[in-house]
Amino acid sequence: MADVKITARKNGPYRVEGEIDLYYEDRKVDTPAPPFSLCRCGASSKKPFCDGTHSKIGFEAAAEAVPESKEQ
Ligand code: FES
Numbered sequence: 001m002a003d004v005k006i007t008a009r010k011n012g013p014y015r016v017e018g019e020i021d022l023y024y025e026d027r028k029v030d031t032p033a034p035p036f037s038l039c040r041c042g043a044s045s046k047k048p049f050c051d052g053t054h055s056k057i058g059f060e061a062a063a064e065a066v067p068e069s070k071e072q
Helices: 053-057
Strands: 005-008 014-017 022-024 027-029 036-038
Touching: none
Parallel strands: none
Antiparallel strands: 005 014, 014 036, 022 027
């Protein structure tokens, strides 16, 4: 089992639970202590992190982040 869990929230951010190394291009980005959320709507003023703006703008994900799989 992985040490990190990333959950795509419905019409919201990616919730990260566990330590990760996050990079922008080849530069490492400082991350807060987990859990934290990564912006999926593109409107956050604190990218790559979610600042809650998705709720204010009524962000709706275009499709499921992960198609349903019959395998588990
Ligand atoms: S997903 Fe929360 S601000 Fe973008």
